[in-house]
Amino acid sequence: MTDTATVDNFPALHQKIGDKKLVYLDSAATTQKPQSVIDAVTNYYELDNANIHRGVHTLSQRATKAYEQARKDIADLLGASRAEEVIFVRGATEAINLVAQAWARPRLCKGDEILITEMEHHSNIVPWQLVCEQTGASLKVAKIKDDGSLDIDSFKEMLSQDTVLVSVAHVSNAIGTVNPVEELCALAKSVGATTVVDGAQATGHMHVDFSKIDCDFYAVSGHKMFGPTGIGCLIGKYTLLQEMEPWQGGGDMILTVSFEETVWNEVPFKFEAGTPNIAGAVGLSAAAQFIRKIGYKTIHAQEQELLAYGRSVLEAIEGVTIIGTAKNNAGVIAFTIEGVHPHDAGTILDHAGVAIRTGNHCAEPLMKRFGLHATCRASFSMYNTTQDIDALGTAIQEAITMLR
Amino acid sequence: MTDTATVDNFPALHQKIGDKKLVYLDSAATTQKPQSVIDAVTNYYELDNANIHRGVHTLSQRATKAYEQARKDIADLLGASRAEEVIFVRGATEAINLVAQAWARPRLCKGDEILITEMEHHSNIVPWQLVCEQTGASLKVAKIKDDGSLDIDSFKEMLSQDTVLVSVAHVSNAIGTVNPVEELCALAKSVGATTVVDGAQATGHMHVDFSKIDCDFYAVSGHKMFGPTGIGCLIGKYTLLQEMEPWQGGGDMILTVSFEETVWNEVPFKFEAGTPNIAGAVGLSAAAQFIRKIGYKTIHAQEQELLAYGRSVLEAIEGVTIIGTAKNNAGVIAFTIEGVHPHDAGTILDHAGVAIRTGNHCAEPLMKRFGLHATCRASFSMYNTTQDIDALGTAIQEAITMLR
Amino acid sequence: MSNLRELYLEMVTDHAKNPRNRGKVDPCSHIGTGHNPLCGDKLVVTVLTNKDVIEDVKFDGEGCAISTASADLMAEVLVGKTIKETKILFDTFHGLLTEDSNTDSVPRKLAVFSGVREFPMRVKCATLAWHTIISALDGNEGATTE
Amino acid sequence: MSNLRELYLEMVTDHAKNPRNRGKVDPCSHIGTGHNPLCGDKLVVTVLTNKDVIEDVKFDGEGCAISTASADLMAEVLVGKTIKETKILFDTFHGLLTEDSNTDSVPRKLAVFSGVREFPMRVKCATLAWHTIISALDGNEGATTE
């Protein structure tokens, strides 16, 4: 189980909410940050802060080196075949929008289809709706089963020669389902579709190998993998990135500019217009190192243990229903409490120091699929313990006593 | 002059480059960060870190409050008429791209014209080139005079009934010219054009009043006004923002999502898809407070003094030519040294601890206008002193001795 | 715990569990739909007015305890009130929820929500029905508290 | 200061100030344009080959001291070399600039650039002419060091 040395790495966890110890069970929204990540950001500002690329002075050289090292670190951690396949963006949402606007929009037309699933986060729905509106393409949605796992038959049925792009979550943020992305990408390839995997909920929790998944694009959210806010990556196959036109224009993404003609810079710079979130990248680099040190194996084992224990504790409470009971599930438990609206549960649990998320979790279509407006969601990370889950159980009992 | 108490606020300035004291004269690339900004970011991660909006637990409430407070602080500092006019983006580049893609692209067509000037940063050129390519509109460029100031006659000549959009720098990053943006916006309005001011180089140095300038959009770069990297704002007139379709799709920017229909959220959320750079906004809020404490008046007076002294020191060196000698100039001096290529100057000055920028400063067309490939650029901020300028002069002499 | 108990006063939880005014006014003169994206809740408020006076109000839809109780008690207090009085009452109620204002002028049935003041995130829940009815009376169909 | 002096050895600054091989080979068999966005420098390299042997090389364009001297000295050492030898020499030269490699196999005229090793940002300057000529010999027109 989690040793306290691990928890000690996270300063935000050592606080009280009112007179109760904070129990943070909202890591699917954002993870807490280890001290090493916070320190990396601080050190950057206190020592190396400068704008990157094209600067000859020492600070600029240091900042450039740290920024490009972060690219290498992410490429290494997530199995990109070269650092240039990693494009820094604000987060998973921007990564998906980049693909939608720079890859899909110029290539799609009426009759073409984009295939997603019923369990997607709004960030993996709305960008495609926008592209469909812009191009006349249409959006297809593969169904999920009652246990929250993807209905592969439905997915296969929806795939056709018209499917130009397939975009699926690696892990559902709302219920934690882990999708067989390797298999899905292979299926998509068999009809010639380009593939996008939304990895926002994966990279903080389990080993991800971009090259092995063999998708064309993979979206990464830094703040959900112990990194700073405002940084994330799009990992893309190098040749695809080369073929694409840029999305945003500005400094650093061009080689030469004149009013008559502008020549784009190389990949990945072509997609990084303007001053990037340098401190964010430096912090993400520290997060990658932190993950390496602990090891995905340890993290994953730990979270699976919490999931099993959490499910058993919640199942034992009368009136609690767990939504999403797939075999292959990340450390996320969505649930409802009979007679207690999720929003009230959220307030009462918070009063007990237990931070969970309530609502539709940016996955309204999934909620509708289960006939719900909202759920409670407890989501775990490597810093959680079984005591945290006991506190959750106790707080749920309190909410029931108060409202039922 | 700068009192040391001011300089003491900036930890990065207290270091040596080799055995020389660091003299940071590259603030136009990015400013150094006061301790209060660094601490605000650290405190956020150590105490309040959570995802914002729609979260009922305490950390999420604190984070949301801090993020929305940052919006108010920026609105207050820069004269927006309400907090909702401030949209958080990565930086000035993204702000301009947002206007280009979400305002201009759906509205422009063949025959329409976009007017910019010869002194623009690539970030205020390339987004418009992209839009022109996408819509068939054409790009017009107002000339500048030999002293680096805008040729208002040329600007007026270029304005016509076909001008749909005018985008000008408030302050040139390459030579420091301050443009009369109020006057230019009034002229643009007289032909019915929508106006964008690129304020990247202004907000860290002088009082900016969005409402008074009366432009439609104003682009802000956080990292150039003592704030963190990866944060900036687009300030836009509320009614215009309301009329615009969103640019990126994802979480937080929608009210309801279904596969059939999606309803956009209100301004500003409509334009903030995905988890924003929360820590960045919190840091920017601290930067706004820092600026308020010192006062734009003090900052501006200080920088003008440095400009005057800097010009006198450089003019006295034989073979040094200053590019950009407009009356209304910010604390930026671009120059060339006879017989010493800027790139060599950059290396030699760095060796003396003096950090300047060399190259085309992301303003290739401006360089061409002056018949140059590259210049040296020293740019000042409120933490610089006349000693810094003396160090610059000495280092230039060394470079001349070495290479001429 | 104490301010949590003040949020969920017995009268509030009672009306949340057993709302008296759930349903539809039919025929109705005004209808409005309210949406609180925070809870995912949707509320339909139907009203029958006679000239300027509210004769009947009902609400329908799923909601949290606070929004359900607030909708239910709103329906009770508004019957017999004019549209103008309704708006004034909402201002007073809003003041109760957000400011340290005097509760004397607030009907007892609304004063039970004074505990919301300690929970700023829940103000939207307590006001959803009110925003919806006022929007409906103004002739608009939808309201949202975000 | 000491490693700065090693960067700007007298031979380097001399060739930068008075390049012997500035101009154009005319007629030429190969032409290439190199661009270093860092300096804003552009370099045009013209070459005349006879079969596989380089008979003449010249360069034109503005550049920093390092790139000018490097272009000039490159032109000197390459005359008489085959295309294959040129490529091998570039590899050796690149090693000199970036690794702590042995300089014995490097012609004396190129060894003067060993000081660049301490200035990683200047490697691109020292190699611009080389990238350009190799790109030209390979039949491509442009080269860039970014």
Ligand SMILES: Cc1ncc(COP(=O)(O)O)c(C=O)c1O
């Ligand atoms: C599955 C999923 N996709 C995408 C996103 C968006 O990620 P980001 O916050 O980095 O934009 C999230 C997080 O909210 C998510 O959980």
Ligand SMILES: Cc1ncc(COP(=O)(O)O)c(C=O)c1O
């Ligand atoms: C005048 C000007 N405009 C735009 C930008 C781009 O700003 P940012 O780095 O915030 O994208 C800069 C800075 O590089 C600038 O100086």
